[in-house]
Amino acid sequence: MNEGWYRLWEVVVGVVGVRAGVVPILSKAFGEGKPSWLAFSNYLDTPWCYVVAAGVIVVAFAVLAVLDERRKKAPPMKDS
Numbered sequence: 001m002n003e004g005w006y007r008l009w010e011v012v013v014g015v016v017g018v019r020a021g022v023v024p025i026l027s028k029a030f031g032e033g034k035p036s037w038l039a040f041s042n043y044l045d046t047p048w049c050y051v052v053a054a055g056v057i058v059v060a061f062a063v064l065a066v067l068d069e070r071r072k073k074a075p076p077m078k079d080s
Contacts (some may be wrong), residue, residue, distance in 0.1 A: 006071035010064055017060025024053040 024039040028049055035043045041052040 003071055003074045003076055006067050006074055010067050010071070013060050013063045013067065017057055017064075021053045021055075021057035021060060024049055 020039045024041040027036055027042055041049045044052060
């Protein structure tokens with residue numbers, strides 16, 4: 001897998017981390033707190049929505065760290 005694939009996966013994991021982690025926390029803390037189509041954890045009750053959202057953020061950061069390290073070791077992309 002070359003550097004381009006690692007960058008693509010970094011973007012995908014980052015979007016999932018924001019959508020399923022940050023958005024529910026902000027929605028519950030500063031919004032109406034109603035379930036939203038933006039994130040599945042908004043449908044959980046109050047203490048669990050924060051736990052799941054924080055877990056998603058931690059997992060996303062861990063995956064991003066692994067992807068970044070592997071990207072640094074990947075062969076560079078060739079110019080066409």
